[in-house]
Amino acid sequence: NAGVTQTPKFQVLKTGQSMTLQCAQDMNHEYMSWYRQDPGMGLRLIHYSVGAGITDQGEVPNGYNVSRSTTEDFPLRLLSAAPSQTSVYFCASSQGGIQYFGAGTRLSVL
Amino acid sequence: KQEVTQIPAALSVPEGENLVLNCSFTDSAIYNLQWFRQDPGKGLTSLLLIQSSQREQTSGRLNASLDKSSGRSTLYIAASQPGDSATYLCAPGGDNFNKFYFGSGTKLNVKP
Numbered sequence: 001n002a003g004v005t006q007t008p009k010f011q012v013l014k015t016g017q018s019m020t021l022q023c024a025q026d027m028n029h030e031y032m033s034w035y036r037q038d039p040g041m042g043l044r045l046i047h048y049s050v051g052a053g054i055t056d057q058g059e060v061p062n063g064y065n066v067s068r069s070t071t072e073d074f075p076l077r078l079l080s081a082a083p084s085q086t087s088v089y090f091c092a093s094s095q096g097g098i099q100y101f102g103a104g105t106r107l108s109v110l
Numbered sequence: 111k112q113e114v115t116q117i118p119a120a121l122s123v124p125e126g127e128n129l130v131l132n133c134s135f136t137d138s139a140i141y142n143l144q145w146f147r148q149d150p151g152k153g154l155t156s157l158l159l160i161q162s163s164q165r166e167q168t169s170g171r172l173n174a175s176l177d178k179s180s181g182r183s184t185l186y187i188a189a190s191q192p193g194d195s196a197t198y199l200c201a202p203g204g205d206n207f208n209k210f211y212f213g214s215g216t217k218l219n220v221k222p
Contacts, residue, residue: 004153033209042114042199042214043154058209059111090153097142097161097203099210101153 002026006091006102013081013109021076021105023091031094032074033058034066036087037104043090049074081109112137116200116213124221125192131185131216133200138181140202144210145174145185148197157198158185190220 007022025032030051035043035058045058049068063085065077074093078085086109091102113136123129133143142161146154158167158174160183166175173186183200197217201210 035212040214042212043201045209045211048209092154097144098156098159099144099146099154099201100156101146103153 004091004093004100004102006089006105008105009103011105011107013078013107015081015083015109017081019078019081021078021089021091021107023074023076023102024072025074025091025093025100026072027093027095027100028071029093029095029100030071032068033092033094033099034064034074034076035090035092036060036085037090038087046076046089078107083109085109112140112202112204112211114200114202114211114213116198116216118216119214120217120219122219122221123190125190127190127220129187129190129218131187131198131200131218133183133185133213135181135183135200135202135211137202137204138178140178140204142203143174143176143183144201144203145172145183146199146201148199148215150196154199187218190218192220192222194218195220 033048034046047066049055089105092099117132145157160176171188197215199215200213
C-alpha cells in the first residue's frame with residue numbers, strides 16, 4: 001500500500017538549474033497539493049490541483065510550475081533554481097478532508 | 111489570508127503528564143481542522159480531523175476540540191509517553207478543495 005510517493009528524497013542543485021520533483025499517489029484522490037516547509041514557518045502551499053487538468057496557485061507559487069495530466073501524478077517543476085528555494089518539499093493528496101503526505105524531498109540550492 | 115498560531119512553540123514534560131496544545135486561527139470560516147504529527151525528517155501523519163459542525167474528536171489518548179466562532183482548537187494528550195515526542199501541527203481547512211493552512215507547530219519532548 002504505497003500511498004503518496006515522492007522522488008527523489010534528496011537533491012542538490014546549482015543556482016539556475018532546473019529539475020522536477022515527482023509525486024504519485026495510488027488512492028485515486030482528486031485533490032493533490034505541494035507544500036514547502038522552512039524552519040519556524042510551518043508548511044506553505046505552493047500549488048494545488050482539484051483533478052486531472054486543473055491546477056491553481058497557493059500562497060507561494062513564484063518560481064514553480066505544475067501540471068496534472070493524470071489523477072495519479074502531480075509533478076512540481078523548478079524552472080531556474082534559486083538559493084531561496086532551499087527547503088523541504090511535501091506532496092499531499094486528500095479526499096474527504098483528510099490529507100495524506102509523502103515523506104518529502106529535501107532540496108538544497110547552492 | 112488565514113493566519114495560524116500554535117502555542118507553545120516547544121514543550122518538555124516528564125512522562126505521564128496530561129498536555130494541552132493550543133491552536134488559534136484568524137478566519138473562522140473553515141470547513142474542517144486537522145491535527146498532524148511530524149517526526150524528525152519525516153512526513154506528516156494525520157491524527158484527528160474535526161468537521162466544522164463538530165465540537166471534538168477523540169482517538170485513543172488524543173482529544174481535539176474546536177471552537178470555530180472564537181478561532182481556537184486544542185489538542186489534549188492524556189498520560190504522555192516518550193513515543194509522543196514529535197512536532198504537532200494544526201491545519202484549518204479553508205474550503206471544499208481541501209486547502210489547508212498550517213501553523214508552525216509545537217515541538218513536544220516527553221522525558222522518560
